Structure formats: C-alpha cells, structure tokens
Amino acid sequence: MQAIRTAMAAMHQRSEAIPPVSPAVESLVRQVIAQVADKWTMLVLEALEEHGTLRFTEVGRMVGGISQKMLTKTLREMERDGLVVRTVHPVIPPHVDYTLTELGRELSAAFCGVWTWAETYYAEVSAARKAFREREGGA
C-alpha cells in the first residue's frame, strides 16, 4: 500500500495543502512543533514560568513524576532550542540554575491556551471517552 504514500509525497511536494508558506519553512516549523509539543517540555515550561529560576531537583519536584534522565534530556533540548538558560555555579556540591528565556516565556504564553482548554474541557473529554467505551469497547 505504498500507493497512498507515493500520492501523499507527491501531493506534499507539490504542496497543495499549504499554499501560503514555503515548503522549507513548513518543514522547519513542523520540526520545531514536533520538538516542542512534548509532554515534559510543556510541564517544565509551566514549572519555570510559574516559579521563575529553579535548580535541577526543584524542576523535578515541580514537574513531578519525571525521571532524572528525562529531566536532563528535556532541559538540555530546551537549552539547545534557546528556551532556557542554564547557569552553572562551580561550587563543590554542584549548583545549576534554569531560567526561561524570552523565547521560552513566549512559548509558555502560547501554550497557555492549551492548558486552559484542558482545564476547561477535560470533563467533556472524559465523558466522550466513557461514551466511546460504551459504544465500541465494552458493549
């Protein structure tokens, strides 16, 4: 069934779906979106937005339920993408601070709408899931 893929690719190259922006920009935007539309990124963003500068373990506490591995990775990626600044204080028990950049704060503001949506409609999503289960799943 690669016919569908071929058709997709062809259509995509001809960019029928996206007339206003160039394919290159589209691709970059999608890359950024895919990177940024991540659960942990969103959560860390929220934590830093709400509490300002935090150190490693504090971010972990605020986010809750994240492993150090994922925390390190997420923070590194956010630093790479210019969303946070990482400040290392070369003292003997290590001390590292993380702060949102302007870019990070902007993104946080943009995600605010999604948070609001989730808080506003999570009950409806639950209801929809229940209805779906009863319609297709259990019955």
Add this chain to the structure above:
Amino acid sequence: MQAIRTAMAAMHQRSEAIPPVSPAVESLVRQVIAQVADKWTMLVLEALEEHGTLRFTEVGRMVGGISQKMLTKTLREMERDGLVVRTVHPVIPPHVDYTLTELGRELSAAFCGVWTWAETYYAEVSAARKAFREREGGA
C-alpha cells in the same frame, strides 16, 4: 538515586507545586495534555480545521508523511476523545468522513498560539541550535 524520585513523589502528593487545583483534576488534565500534545494530533487537527470535512486519504494527504497506521490510530483516539466525528457511509468502496467537533475546534484554536509561535520564532530556534552546536557540539 531513587531518593530524588521519593522526594518528588512525596512533594507531589503533598501537592506543594499545585495549590489551586485538586490533584485528581491535575492528573486528568495532564493525561489529556499528554494525549493531545502529540505531533500527529496537532497536524490532523490543523488539516481538519483548515479544510473542514475530509475523508481518510484526504486527511493523509493534507497532513503529509503519515502512515495509514498512525493515521488510523490518531483519528481513532481523536474520535474517542470527542475531537472528531467519524461518519461511515456504507457504500461498497468504503467512504468515511471526519469532521471536527466543537471541542476539536476549540482545541485547534488553542493550538493556534503555538503554531503562531513556531512560525514567528522558528528562525530564532534555528539560531539557538546553531549557537549551541558551536558552543558545545562541534567546537
């Protein structure tokens, strides 16, 4: 290093980081966010918002670069969560339509800010990545 995890869990249970909302709601909201903050979900949402009602292959074309498996899965989850309506026309070459619900349109609107952010700042993200590479990576 499960000390950190234990501390996190304890803190989280005591919900020091999230005073305004109850932990149960928080958990649900996070679940919804995690579900919805997905690359394909965002892309499908965009496609349906922009083009209205589409059928399976059309969604695939609009999104671009998605396999049928992921398309099916994403669409099913969105249907389950009440974001799209799936209408099956029982004709012999199968015909299935997908349309956003009001909930879906609201979410799409909420994500609009993130899209705008990405379009506005993708160049800065690229620059930040380049700088980071030069700082830590290659040099």
Add this chain to the structure above:
DNA sequence: TCCGACACTCTCCTTTTGGTGCGTATGGCA
C-alpha cells in the same frame, strides 16, 4: 569516619512508537 547531597552520566531493560506489507469486500470499469 562515613553517609548524604547535588547534578548529573552510564548501562541495562521494558514499553511504546512507527513503518511496511498483506489481506479484504465488491461494484464499476476496461
């Protein structure tokens, strides 16, 4: 004296994600 704390890194392991390709039902078209 010896453990804990910080901010990681590294290894091992399981789970999830995602791709490819095959099957399917059948009316319409060649």
Add this chain to the structure above:
DNA sequence: TGCCATACGCACCAAAAGGAGAGTGTCGGA
C-alpha cells in the same frame, strides 16, 4: 474476465522513548 479503489485490521519488525539503578566527586554534618 479481471483488476482497481477505499479504509482499514493484522502481523511482523526496527527504532526510539523512557524507567531503574549504579557510579561520580567532594564536602559538610552527624
């Protein structure tokens, strides 16, 4: 007669995500 198109489900497989736990280096406190 026989192949195509639609919207999938299913099986198999590779790759990536993600968690658990151990190691690190030094210093201050018990």
